[in-house]
Amino acid sequence: MLFSPTGVSECLREWEDLEKNYQQIQDTHRLYKQKLEEVTKLQDSCSSVISRQRKKLKELTVSLAECKNITPTPTLTPEELNAIADIEDSIKERAEVFSEMEAFLPKKNGLYLSLVLGNVNVTLLNKQSKFAYKDEYEKFKLVLTVILFVFSFTCRFLFCYRALDALFNFLLVWYYCTLTIRESILISNGSRIKGWWVFQHYVSTFLSGVMLTWPDGALYQMFRSQFLSFCLYQSFVQFLQYYYQSGCLYRLRSLGERHTMDLTVEGFQSWMWRGLTFLLPFLFFGHFWQLYNSITLFKMSQLPECKEWQVMMCGCSYMVLFMGNFLTTLGVVYHKYMNNQDKPKSL
Amino acid sequence: MANGLTNILEDWKSLEEEYHQLQETHRVYLQKLDEISKLQKNCSSSIANQRKTLKDVSRLVEKCSTGPSADDVKALEEIKEKIKTRPNAFAEMEAFLPKKNGLYLSLVLGNVNVTLLSKQAKFAYKDEYEKFKLYLTVLLLLFSFMCYFFVDYRFLDALLNFLLVWYYCTLTIRESILITNGSRIKGWWVFHHYISAVLSGVMLTWPDGNLYKIFRNQFLAYSLYQSFVQCLQCYYQSGCLYRLRALGERHNMDLTVEGFQSWMWKGLTFLLPFLFFGHFWQLFNSLSLFKMAQLPDCKEWQVPMCGLCFLILFMGNFFTTVAVVRQKMKSRSQKTKSL
Numbered sequence: 001m002l003f004s005p006t007g008v009s010e011c012l013r014e015w016e017d018l019e020k021n022y023q024q025i026q027d028t029h030r031l032y033k034q035k036l037e038e039v040t041k042l043q044d045s046c047s048s049v050i051s052r053q054r055k056k057l058k059e060l061t062v063s064l065a066e067c068k069n070i071t072p073t074p075t076l077t078p079e080e081l082n083a084i085a086d087i088e089d090s091i092k093e094r095a096e097v098f099s100e101m102e103a104f105l106p107k108k109n110g111l112y113l114s115l116v117l118g119n120v121n122v123t124l125l126n127k128q129s130k131f132a133y134k135d136e137y138e139k140f141k142l143v144l145t146v147i148l149f150v151f152s153f154t155c156r157f158l159f160c161y162r163a164l165d166a167l168f169n170f171l172l173v174w175y176y177c178t179l180t181i182r183e184s185i186l187i188s189n190g191s192r193i194k195g196w197w198v199f200q201h202y203v204s205t206f207l208s209g210v211m212l213t214w215p216d217g218a219l220y221q222m223f224r225s226q227f228l229s230f231c232l233y234q235s236f237v238q239f240l241q242y243y244y245q246s247g248c249l250y251r252l253r254s255l256g257e258r259h260t261m262d263l264t265v266e267g268f269q270s271w272m273w274r275g276l277t278f279l280l281p282f283l284f285f286g287h288f289w290q291l292y293n294s295i296t297l298f299k300m301s302q303l304p305e306c307k308e309w310q311v312m313m314c315g316c317s318y319m320v321l322f323m324g325n326f327l328t329t330l331g332v333v334y335h336k337y338m339n340n341q342d343k344p345k346s347l
Numbered sequence: 348m349a350n351g352l353t354n355i356l357e358d359w360k361s362l363e364e365e366y367h368q369l370q371e372t373h374r375v376y377l378q379k380l381d382e383i384s385k386l387q388k389n390c391s392s393s394i395a396n397q398r399k400t401l402k403d404v405s406r407l408v409e410k411c412s413t414g415p416s417a418d419d420v421k422a423l424e425e426i427k428e429k430i431k432t433r434p435n436a437f438a439e440m441e442a443f444l445p446k447k448n449g450l451y452l453s454l455v456l457g458n459v460n461v462t463l464l465s466k467q468a469k470f471a472y473k474d475e476y477e478k479f480k481l482y483l484t485v486l487l488l489l490f491s492f493m494c495y496f497f498v499d500y501r502f503l504d505a506l507l508n509f510l511l512v513w514y515y516c517t518l519t520i521r522e523s524i525l526i527t528n529g530s531r532i533k534g535w536w537v538f539h540h541y542i543s544a545v546l547s548g549v550m551l552t553w554p555d556g557n558l559y560k561i562f563r564n565q566f567l568a569y570s571l572y573q574s575f576v577q578c579l580q581c582y583y584q585s586g587c588l589y590r591l592r593a594l595g596e597r598h599n600m601d602l603t604v605e606g607f608q609s610w611m612w613k614g615l616t617f618l619l620p621f622l623f624f625g626h627f628w629q630l631f632n633s634l635s636l637f638k639m640a641q642l643p644d645c646k647e648w649q650v651p652m653c654g655l656c657f658l659i660l661f662m663g664n665f666f667t668t669v670a671v672v673r674q675k676m677k678s679r680s681q682k683t684k685s686l
Contacts, residue, residue, distance in 0.1 A: 007407075007410065007411045008411045008419050008423070010407070011404070011407050011408055011411050011423065011426070012422060012426075014400075014403075014404050014407060015404060015426050018397065018400055018401065018404055021393070021396075021397060021400075022397060022433070024393070025390065025393045025394060025397060025440075028386060028389055028390055028393065029390055029440050031386065032383065032386040032387065032390055032443075033443065035379060035382060035383050035386065036383060036443070036464055036465070038379060039376065039379050039380060039383055040465070042372060042375065042376040042379065043376065045372060046369065046372055046373055046376055049365065049368075049369045049372070050369065052365075053362065053365060053366060053369065056358070056362055057362070060355065060358060060359065060362070063351070063354075063355050063358075064355060066351070067351045067352055067355060070351070080352055083352075083356065084352075087355075087359055094366070101369075101373050104376075104377065104380070115517070116517050116520060117456075117461075117520065117521065117524065118472055118475045118476060118479065118521055118524070119468075119471060119472050119475050120461050120463060120472060120524055121463075122456075122459050124459060124460075125380050125384075126380065126381075126384070129458070132458060133457055133458050133459060136457045136458055137457060140457065162648075163648050166552045170548060178454070178455050181455060181456065182456065182457055185456065185457070185459055209509060212551065212552060213505045213551060213552065215554025215555060215556075216554060217554075309502055
């Protein structure tokens with residue numbers, strides 16, 4: 001295009017506007033960095049005050065206990081007793097408040113996250129991000145469970161290649177490892193996931209890893225169909241669980257009866273009695289299938305031609321999974337049964 | 348005793364005061380967090396808008412390049428210069444703004460923000476990455492030494508391979524985080540960690556048999572040599588990088604890599620023969636595996652797959668390193684020409 005005087009002046013005018021805009025951006029950025037520094041100082045101050053308060057509260061609890069033991073109760077006036085009781089209640093509440101505060105302060109990563117990620121801070125600093133992260137975790141589980149379902153279906157009914165099985169096992173290992181990483185991040189952010197549900201992911205990773213190394217042979221072919229059918233069933237049940245649990249959790253959260261950071265798990269928890277009892281038989285069937293896998297593998301390891309260490313190892317893993325899952329679920333049922341027993345008594 | 352109780356009550360009162368202050372501080376903190384998140388969004392969107400407008404203005408400037416007067420031409424040249432340098436300023440600003448994770452990090456971590464918001468934090472993270480590499484390399488060295496000279500169990504080999512897979516996967520995660528934080532790691536050095544992870548994974552599934560036993564010693568000796576060279580590299584490169592950074596000649600977020608880079612001519616040239624030897628060992632592994640794949644009793648798919656991986660590693664490593672050497676020779680010959 002040919003030049004024109006208006007073209008050049010238009011250029012210069014546009015540039016002036018851009019420069020003004022750029023100055024604004026620089027100013028905003030400078031203000032931002034300044035506030036970042038202020039926030040970092042506030043974070044450090046809050047964290048140190050909280051840890052100092054915690055220490056002093058511990059000392060105070062000890063002193064209170066001593067106080068109550070030294071002076072036999074009658075010599076303490078009722079007001080003094082009340083004061084002590086008040087203080088003890090406040091101390092209990094205080095601990096809760098500190099946990100809530102710390103959910104929004106950066107903290108050092110645990111061992112597992114430090115190894116994998118290093119020192120990057122994984123605390124999400126507002127309620128919406130935490131909730132969005134949790135939501136994303138649930139979606140991830142759902143999508144991957146569907147993929148695993150399709151994959152195990154393919155391996156079980158359509159193709160029979162050790163390479164494809166290896167790929168499937170790699171996917172399982174990667175899936176469970178990623179779950180453990182994301183769950184560690186969720187726990188850092190205030191989610192209360194019970195020990196066994198996290199630990200079972202480590203055991204499942206280990207199990208899939210060992211299955212991965214099992215060489216193709218007569219024994220592998222014997223166990224393969226059983227294993228793939230089990231994976232198919234497990235993916236199906238997990239899908240059911242996540243689907244119905246998210247709906248149930250959503251309902252309970254809006255009724256204010258559950259904490260926002262509670263998650264779906266691969267088991268049965270106390271809140272699931274409200275509408276998810278139909279899942280129990282599916283779960284127990286899955287647990288007993290794990291026991292059956294374990295016994296099959298132990299029987300196979302007795303065979304004379306069994307030279308693979310993988311057989312015994314997988315058998316042990318399935319046994320651990322069965323016992324953990326079954327006993328934890330039984331614990332929940334037993335707890336409910338006890339509650340039901342108490343209720344008619346109190347009526 | 349009443350005295351004890353009085354002390355307790357006094358302590359409790361002072362604790363209460365501190366607690367109220369804490370609540371206030373925490374409230375202010377949450378408020379500032381909110382302000383910061385608004386500022387972040389503001390900055391990010393303004394920068395994105397400027398980038399777009401910059402493109403338009405740059406097009407406009409091109410059109411008017413043939414200016415009438417010398418002043419206009421000068422003004423337009425200045426503007427062009429500024430347009431060129433503006434993206435660098437934006438990159439610097441964005442290094443401290445949260446950004447969406449790439450595909451790999453999104454899959455593994457989800458939406459958690461991994462941008463470290465201060466120069467010290469970034470540098471500390473990089474330092475930690477280097478330490479991690481060094482420690483794990485020493486561990487791998489010891490492990491492969493043990494497997495090569497002392498024990499001969501497929502089970503232990505499997506453990507070594509799992510450790511390798513885990514090591515390379517963790518490296519890829521940490522490097523993705525570093526790249527998000529402004530480190531400039533060249534493509535091949537990241538990609539070759541993915542290939543190494545795949546290679547170790549395939550080695551893992553290779554069943555114990557004749558062919559495995561034939562290749563095992565060669566593989567373990569190679570792992571031993573590679574861990575040794577990587578130790579050397581990590582150790583000397585960090586020292587060199589430290590010196591160059593103090594002289595202001597390198598960017599803070601530059602990392603040690605498993606190869607040769609242009610800045611290493613200043614004192615690390617002795618590493619080159621070690622590196623080339625390692626590359627040719629990779630080629631040798633690849634050729635051995637391809638030969639083994641031709642044997643009549645070879646039924647394992649792992650053999651050609653590993654051969655292919657080693658070949659890719661050799662070609663990528665060798666050509667990247669040769670390119671660095673060529674560039675140095677060219678700049679040297681240009682220097683002598685200009686003198």
